[in-house]
Amino acid sequence: MSSGCPPQSPAVAKTEVMVDGPCPLLAATFAYWDNILGPRVRHIWAPKQPGPDFNLLLSDGEVTFLANHTLNGEILRSAESGAVDVKFFVLAEKGVLIVSLIFDGELKGDKNTCALSIILPQTELGFYLPLHNVCVERLKHIIRKARICMQKGFNIISVLTSEIIPIIELLSSMKTHSVPEEVDIKDTVLNDDDIGDSCPEDFLTKAVSSHLQTCGCSMVVGSNPEKVNKMVLTLCLFLTPTERKCSRLCQADGSSCRYDSGLFVQGLLKDATGSFVLPYRQVLYAPYPTTHIDVDINTVKQMPPCHEHTYHQRRYQQAELSALWRAPSEELVGPDNNLTLPHDSFTPDLNIFQDVMHKDTLVRSFIDEVFHLKPGLQLRNVYLSHFLLLLHRKALTLLRYIEDETQKGKKPFRSLRSLKTDLDLTIEGDLNIVMALAEKLRAGLHSFVFGKPFYTSVQERDLLMNF
DSSP states (O other): OOSOOOOOOTTOEEEEEEOSSOOOOOEEEEEEEETTTEEEEEEEEEEEOSSGGGGGSOOHHHHHHHHHHHHTTOTTOOOOTTOOEEEEEEETTTTEEEEEEEEEEEETTEEEEEEEEEEEEGGGHHHHGGGHHHHHHHHHHHHHHHHHHHHHTOOHHHHHHHHHHHHHHHHHHHHHHBOOSSOOGGGSGGGSSSOOSSSOHHHHHHHHHHHHHTTTOEEEEESOHHHHHHHHHHHHTTSOHHHHTTOBOOOTTOTTOOOOTTOSEEEEEOOTTSOOOOOHHHHHTSSSOOEEEETTTTEEEEOOOHHHHHHHHHHHHHHHHHHHHHOSSGGGOSTTTGGGSOOSSOOOOSOOOEEOOOOOSHHHHHHHHHTTSOTTSSHHHHHHHHHHHHHHHHHHHHHHHHHHHHTTTTSOOOOHHHHHHHTTOOSHHHHHHHHHHHHHHSTTHHHHHHOSSOOOHHHHHHHHTTO
């Protein structure tokens, strides 16, 4: 980094975040545009890691210079109220990349243009890009809460810190425990000679089926790290290479073993008492529903489908922001405290994981047939590739079918029974798997098919089967 940088803004507070291993993040900053002094840095978050790499981090002056760069040219910004602009800067001359979220907020009674930024070395571009959406979505929601705190005069830094520190820890853990882009089938359950007591066939079938029904998002919980990671790698076989980069193995020592919203597959270790507490808020804020797999007791549970998950997520988010707006003091403001406040007749259902209700034939047939092939050869790998290609083609066919029936969305979809018959998806589990894959290809498909009003799954089936 260049040392000829201007000095940092006066009275810039700094929070040092201790991380266990190597952290790809150089710093995170919160800056705003002062109408008199121009860009000003309000706060800096910097990882602090032991070892020789500590000296490679940015100095405060360099952080301030880069943070100022993100606000230059934003003085004439025109955007809708509450809008958050995401900007991506690559400064080759400084050797860094900056991801900056630009938004409007009130500071000291005046409306200001603000920027919440994370700064990484340019060499980490390939590592960061698959995780970009994960970080941005989490930062967007914390900005919603921060804007309310700014308007009410609360301490915005403590609110931002509640999300910045977990993101720093997430990037650090992904640097050391992320799933490789290419998974060797020899390291998975699919390479076993047969399915025995270690992984019963019915359990494996249900785990893979539910994993596909929840758009490839699963958490694997257990006490044995080797067993947990073997199941994680098995589920990652059914993901794309980019999605695997957003998946994480469990840490054998159990340190920093927390659930992180937005990852596709993640391994989690139970504590010494054999239990694991899931944070309700983070699970609900995941972009897709999630499958919960316990390899100790061989249980599989899943969240409701995408349209129900989105409905509950938005209601929870609205209740959380409303409670924050009505908070009488800063003491009641915290990452998970908002729901303790009274709000509009919204009671979250904490029992969001349910048994897998619908069996399928696609995964069951695949599991039965793949173990007829000899282990240790490439035959199982080739067979897996053909199975994934089959699912992808079925998803594309389903999308084209719905486009034709609705004239590309110009009229509502009212022929679910015909779709299931024509595409050979009469088994509910098969339909859920193909719908989930199609959802990732065309976001919002579930809401379009099942209608904008919310119905329970039973009501939806009863309603749509009448057409």
